[in-house]
Amino acid sequence: MTGTVIVGGGLAAVRTAEQLRRNGYTDPITIVGAEDRPPYDRPPLSKQMLRGEVDDVALKPAGFYDDNGIALRLGVAARAVDAAAHTVTLANGQVLDYDQLVIATGLVPRRIPAFGDLDGIHVLRSFDDCAALRDRAATARQAVVIGAGFIGCEVSASLRGAGVAVTLIEPQATPLASVLGEQVGASITRLHRAEGVDVRTGVGVDSVSGVAAVESVTLSDGSVIPADLVVVGIGSRPASDWLADSDIAVADGVVCDGVGRTSAVDVWALGDVASWRDGTGSQARVEHWSNVAEQARILVAAMLSLDAIPRPGVPYFWSDQYDLKIQCLGHPRVGDIVHLVHDFDEQARRFLAYYERDGVLTAVVGAGIPEQIRTARGKIAARVPIAEVLQPV
Structure with missing residues (x-):
């Protein structure tokens, strides 16, 4: 066999x-x-x-x-x-x-070939990648994280928790803009800034500098950021x-x-x-x-040619950042109408957004309000009109 x-x-x-x-x-x-x-x-x-x-x-x-x-x-x-x-x-x-x-x-993971092989430049995909990054972070003082997708945001949160100063660089208008849209991305920005991350958006990276190890990062706007650790999180x-x-x-x-x-x-x-x-x-x-x-x-x-093939359910994913579990149910897309029911603020530690396409609920994203997210699953599957979910919570 x-x-x-x-x-x-x-x-x-x-x-x-x-x-x-x-x-x-x-x-x-x-x-x-x-x-x-x-x-x-x-x-x-x-x-x-x-x-x-x-x-x-x-x-x-x-x-x-x-x-x-x-x-x-x-x-x-x-x-x-x-x-x-x-x-x-x-x-x-x-x-x-x-x-x-x-x-x-x-x-x-995508890399930036122009960065060369300076010590202190990391990606994160494998167990060995994580072990090497953790060892470096133990002595790092200033980190630059390039790319504010889920990996970049989670790494930034983990490094801040370890006491490392973090600058998060994102060419788009906000973190996670291409996944969750700019309105929710703005809430993510406020979350990270509240934790002490220097979030810089609408700007890219021009080069990294150093003798044997990375010492600084130059941005496309000419800014120079001291760094002894660089994490490249520009996708895979x-x-x-x-x-x-x-x-x-x-x-x-x-x-x-x-x-x-x-x-x-x-x-x-x-x-x-x-x-x-x-x-x-x-x-x-x-x-x-x-x-x-x-x-x-x-x-x-x-x-195996079984009699019954399961049907896909409502997609779900999450991202743990600081003390918040950011959860998403459904299919958010760029171009959806976003109804920001609760914007993030440092005191409330929560946010909630509903996504609308063609008049129906397509997704919900939020943190700190798990019940509203959980109860949206059936409504997304049933494609209920957005007016039915836009109630005060």
Whole structure:
């Protein structure tokens, strides 16, 4: 029996293997991971692990894989796929046969090549990235975080908690503007400024300077900021380069139908690397932790030809920043009408926004008001008119 090969050593791989076993799949399962360590959870890297609160972020106990007949091939990346021959070639030259192949390779952080290799410049994606950044932060005094997306905002919050002075740089008008819009981004700005972060928006980075280690960052407006630590958080790209010579369609991720099926027979994809077709026929990648479990249930049901394939639910994601859990339900888009019910202020420590498109509720984002966020799930799914939710809270 050849079985299923899952390429990628993270959450998507583990959830897929779990679902296969839960649904009675008895053939071999092999997880191929480029990192040396067993699959681990990534969200704590920018928060609890960076703050030194935890060191063990493994997704499963050590015995889980043996107990469930799941073979781990760690420390070796996949190099190529021959979809016609049903084989995967690893970087060490080994060739694995498969009956079914699942691509779950995630993302690669974007870097700024012009920065060179000065000591003190970091990205954050892997366990080793976090360990190196945490070691550096232990002695850092002034950090510059480039990019105010979720990673940049969470890292800024963690560094401030460690007593490091932080300057957060974002070319857009506000943090998270491209994800949550400028109105909510303005609330995020006030949150970080209230915690002592120097938030600079509408400006980019021109260069970094230093002899052997970074000493300063020059912005596009000419400002020079002293820094002994720089964190580059300008986004990531799908880890799909290894598929370049295959017959598997790739376009901002591995192109899939609505259940994770790719353009190649018996090849599937899920997680951050996968672009699934949504209910409107559009392709989209969803880079959120909670999305993976749902995709794994759908993909495995389709792979095993089960009678019932789960339907996608209302998307949910969160971001822990300082003492607040910022939560989002639904599909916020740039261009939505944003109804800011509660703006953030330092005393209240809360905010709430509803998103409207074509007259109906499409999303809710907030912090410090969990009940209003939780009760919006059904309303978003039912596409209720926005007037029905715009009540005083």
